[in-house]
Amino acid sequence: MTDSRAQHGEHEISFTVNGESKKIFAYPMERLLDVVRLKLGLTGAKEGCGEGECGSCSVLMDGVLVNSCLVPVLQAAGTTIVTIEGLAAGDALHVVQEAFLQCGGAQCGICTPGMILASVHLLNRQPKPSMEEIREGLSGNLCRCTGYRQILEAVAEAVLRRTTA
Amino acid sequence: MSSHRIVGQSVPRKEGRDKVTGRSQYVDDMVLPNMLFGATVRSQIPRGKIKKITFGPGVAWDEFVIVSAKDIPGKNCISLIGDDQPCLASESVNHPEEPVLLLAHPDRHLLPQAVAAVSIEYDPLPAIFTIEESERRSEIVWGEDNIFKTYLIEKGSVDSVWEKADYIVEGEYSTGAQEQLYIENNGMIAAFDATQGITVWGSLQCPYYIHKALMAVCNLPAENVRVVQMETGGAFGGKEEYPSMIAAHAALLAIKSGKPVKIVYDRLEDMAATTKRHPSHTRHRTAVSRDGKILGGEIDFTIDGGAYLTLSPVVLSRGAIHAGGPYSWPSVRIRAKAVATNAPPHGAFRGFGAPQSLFAMERHMDRIAKTVGLSPVEIRRRNFLQPGQATTTEQVVREPIDLGKLLDRALEESDYHSKKKRFANQNQHGTIRKGIGIAAFLHGAGFTGSGERYLSSLVGVEGCADGHVRVLVSSTEFGQGTKTVLSQIAAEALGLPYEHVSMAQPDTLEVPNSGPTVASRTVMVVGRLVQSAALGIAQTLISSNLLHNGYSAEEFRTACQQYVATHGQLRSWSHYEAPSDIFWDDQKYRGEAYAAFAWAVYIAEVTVDLTTYGVSVGDFVALQEVGKVLHPLLARGQIIGGVAQGIGFSLYEKVVWQNGRMQNGQMTDYIMPTSSDLPPIRVFFEELGNIHGAYGAKGIGELPMDGPAPAIVNAVVDALGVRFDSIPLLPEDIMDGLAATSPEFGLVSAGGVR
Numbered sequence: 043m044t045d046s047r048a049q050h051g052e053h054e055i056s057f058t059v060n061g062e063s064k065k066i067f068a069y070p071m072e073r074l075l076d077v078v079r080l081k082l083g084l085t086g087a088k089e090g091c092g093e094g095e096c097g098s099c100s101v102l103m104d105g106v107l108v109n110s111c112l113v114p115v116l117q118a119a120g121t122t123i124v125t126i127e128g129l130a131a132g133d134a135l136h137v138v139q140e141a142f143l144q145c146g147g148a149q150c151g152i153c154t155p156g157m158i159l160a161s162v163h164l165l166n167r168q169p170k171p172s173m174e175e176i177r178e179g180l181s182g183n184l185c186r187c188t189g190y191r192q193i194l195e196a197v198a199e200a201v202l203r204r205t206t207a
Numbered sequence: 208m209s210s211h212r213i214v215g216q217s218v219p220r221k222e223g224r225d226k227v228t229g230r231s232q233y234v235d236d237m238v239l240p241n242m243l244f245g246a247t248v249r250s251q252i253p254r255g256k257i258k259k260i261t262f263g264p265g266v267a268w269d270e271f272v273i274v275s276a277k278d279i280p281g282k283n284c285i286s287l288i289g290d291d292q293p294c295l296a297s298e299s300v301n302h303p304e305e306p307v308l309l310l311a312h313p314d315r316h317l318l319p320q321a322v323a324a325v326s327i328e329y330d331p332l333p334a335i336f337t338i339e340e341s342e343r344r345s346e347i348v349w350g351e352d353n354i355f356k357t358y359l360i361e362k363g364s365v366d367s368v369w370e371k372a373d374y375i376v377e378g379e380y381s382t383g384a385q386e387q388l389y390i391e392n393n394g395m396i397a398a399f400d401a402t403q404g405i406t407v408w409g410s411l412q413c414p415y416y417i418h419k420a421l422m423a424v425c426n427l428p429a430e431n432v433r434v435v436q437m438e439t440g441g442a443f444g445g446k447e448e449y450p451s452m453i454a455a456h457a458a459l460l461a462i463k464s465g466k467p468v469k470i471v472y473d474r475l476e477d478m479a480a481t482t483k484r485h486p487s488h489t490r491h492r493t494a495v496s497r498d499g500k501i502l503g504g505e506i507d508f509t510i511d512g513g514a515y516l517t518l519s520p521v522v523l524s525r526g527a528i529h530a531g532g533p534y535s536w537p538s539v540r541i542r543a544k545a546v547a548t549n550a551p552p553h554g555a556f557r558g559f560g561a562p563q564s565l566f567a568m569e570r571h572m573d574r575i576a577k578t579v580g581l582s583p584v585e586i587r588r589r590n591f592l593q594p595g596q597a598t599t600t601e602q603v604v605r606e607p608i609d610l611g612k613l614l615d616r617a618l619e620e621s622d623y624h625s626k627k628k629r630f631a632n633q634n635q636h637g638t639i640r641k642g643i644g645i646a647a648f649l650h651g652a653g654f655t656g657s658g659e660r661y662l663s664s665l666v667g668v669e670g671c672a673d674g675h676v677r678v679l680v681s682s683t684e685f686g687q688g689t690k691t692v693l694s695q696i697a698a699e700a701l702g703l704p705y706e707h708v709s710m711a712q713p714d715t716l717e718v719p720n721s722g723p724t725v726a727s728r729t730v731m732v733v734g735r736l737v738q739s740a741a742l743g744i745a746q747t748l749i750s751s752n753l754l755h756n757g758y759s760a761e762e763f764r765t766a767c768q769q770y771v772a773t774h775g776q777l778r779s780w781s782h783y784e785a786p787s788d789i790f791w792d793d794q795k796y797r798g799e800a801y802a803a804f805a806w807a808v809y810i811a812e813v814t815v816d817l818t819t820y821g822v823s824v825g826d827f828v829a830l831q832e833v834g835k836v837l838h839p840l841l842a843r844g845q846i847i848g849g850v851a852q853g854i855g856f857s858l859y860e861k862v863v864w865q866n867g868r869m870q871n872g873q874m875t876d877y878i879m880p881t882s883s884d885l886p887p888i889r890v891f892f893e894e895l896g897n898i899h900g901a902y903g904a905k906g907i908g909e910l911p912m913d914g915p916a917p918a919i920v921n922a923v924v925d926a927l928g929v930r931f932d933s934i935p936l937l938p939e940d941i942m943d944g945l946a947a948t949s950p951e952f953g954l955v956s957a958g959g960v961r
Contacts, residue, residue, distance in 0.1 A: 079236075084229075085229070085232075085233075085235075085236035086228070086229020086230070087229075088233070088235075088390070088391065088440070089235070089392075089473075090390040090391070090392070090474070090874075091474045091873065091874040092473055092474060093474075093873060093874065093875060095873070095874035095875050096390055096874055098390055125229070126228065126229035127228070127229050127230075129228070130228055135224075135227065135228070139227040139228065142223075142227045143219060143220070143223045143224065143227055145840075146217075146220075146840040146841065146843070146844045147227075148220070148223055148226040148227055149441075149686035149687070149688075149844060149848065150389070150390070150391070150439065150440045150441040150442075150685050150686030151222070151225075151226030151227075151231050151438065151440065151686070152233065152389070152390045152391040152440025152441060153390050153440075154226050154227055154229075155229040158227060176882075177882045177883050178882075178883055180882045181881045181882045181883040182881075183882075184390060184874065184879065184881060185390070185882075186387075186388050186389055186390055186441050186443070186848075186852070186879065187441055187686040187844075187848045188844055188847065188848050188851075189844075189847035189848045189849075189850060189851030189852075189880075189885055189888060190851070190881075190882040190885055191847045191885075191887065191888060192840075192843070192844050192847065193882070194882065
């Protein structure tokens, strides 16, 4: 999108996004979600509720799962951000993405980027979670299609693939 | 039958890779050059005359594009069944959140304050908000009597049955509004070009519904209206009719400004202004014999349609036809009515009237069981429809369905009998109560009665220049797996690998009208047409001597390439023709309501905590007969997802109304289940096949919405011994119910009426 506002009042903000250094101009209170989607063109993060309830806008900021709709961009200055676009290595999908495909973890797909990042975050903290821990770990991300079962199974499958790989 | 190579396999979801990598393009991901952002100014009151509109200070109004009803080039209505719903209110408003004005600006951040700066003065009129108020007719808010539609289904002579009855069992049941709560809010982009006309891209289910609505609003011929579906982030019926409204709004702003316009709702606007499941009220009065056989009964089924007609007659129809459940009724009289209130119109939501009337039926079966002194299992077993018997619309069951066997299997999978005994013992002490409940039900696949005949769907399959095959349908993907399953069907029919088939993007410029993606019709009806259109491609190639029977995939590819090189195009079309043995009488509402029914028995186990009054669902068994399962993984995903929504409908999702406006239109206060709220839902299929569907498939999408609510509430009643007949059933309702203690079987008794 072309932003008609002057750069006056905007701040220069630098961070690392999906491994690349980025420098953008933004108002300090602009939502990280809007900056990522509109200024960086990374539209994988979705707005579902705009109030941190649904988790569709989840990104990893310094390895922590955040709702990017609640993060003022100034707070992201100097951090390292990973969005869904940064997960696969070229054509090679991340093991969690593979598992979501195999287990039917994505239906309409709108919660999927956030759900996958939440799963990656969970597995980073806890490489071998129990089913109960997966349920708990993903409870901040809402999905209306799947009833979650096949998502939970996908995470379990990812664990299995990693340990047997 | 079992020689299928591709149907029956869980092949990879066609668009799966794009979805897991974030590459899928939803409408809000799309940006056009010079695009403006649109917003809607809505009514603040439920009913009144518009006196004056003032554009307040502090806004540079000359920078805004402003559209009112007088800017509409065509008819000021959203064409659907009736033409009563305005695109923009001009003289009066009939519900809160009714669109009055449209604004557009290049900077989306300036829109909220501009919307807030428009003030509308009204002469308020009295408004009504409930089914009871509407039926009382103290105010007439629609037509002459507040009634959108009535149906009467009559079978046998009910009036003579009461004197033969050993028991007369009465009950009243109600269900609340439910928000579809797709995670992607509604959105549309429109662009106008004086020669090509209007194009819209959006989140939607039914491209040709929007096409029709835009022709009327924009006063444009069919060829100057183009509708393109973007990847759609959930719909569940919620993107069946309201997208026509948003598309019309975006189109009007685009026409007036000459620039592309994007309208994307935020969550609050989406929840407050767009459609929800119809609230319902059902009254049962049933004559039952001493041995528990239903002799006949009356069912009054009423739904709240909101302020305009929209799809209420069709929702009512499906609700009415399903009201008798999967049981044999020697006689029945079903009176169904959709009434008007001053709430935003209620609309399509998975199940489409059936979850409401089936909740009543299945709660009522448990009440009958208590009255007669039989178990919930036995009362159902004694009344199940058998092959050769007729439904309430006198449709003879021709499938070899054995509901008793389905019930037996569900009882076994859920360990029903031993749990029932165990819970009864455990419930004697402590503060935890456990219960187990059953729901048996059916769901008709496809449009009701003559519906498919009127839709007259058209499907195309194309052999492309590079030799691959492309399916041309307006049927949309929004999570269910449309693209995957229709590709499987085409690949199966042609004997090609699944990867050699692609799906055209639903774009009215490219694809024929294969009907709306609703009513669990896609796989059964559209899939059957895809199958036959695909076969037409092979026939053409064979009759052109480019191919021989028993061809390989490579031979097909070469033949296809040769044909296209010579003739320019290779397309095959298939048109819906109603089976000759299907009869439906629209006047008497009698006959073959659906080409096929899916059948199911669900069993829920619940735990009620007497300290918090919270209910949690433990084990959940979902057993269904849905014909041939074409894609086991997707089918299981549909069932689990539907059950999850059904659990929300039963125990969590309450729309709080005040003067026709939703008060809790956010995800913080409208509560849907999270991953920690749901039990492991165990899914089982029986496969009987279906002569009308592609490779024996029936509809599947809506079925799982019908059973959870009655199974769960029956389980809560089993746990507590107190009756609950309304959903959503929240902890506060349980607390009140326990305080009032109306025992399940205290108020209904032999021959008596409470």
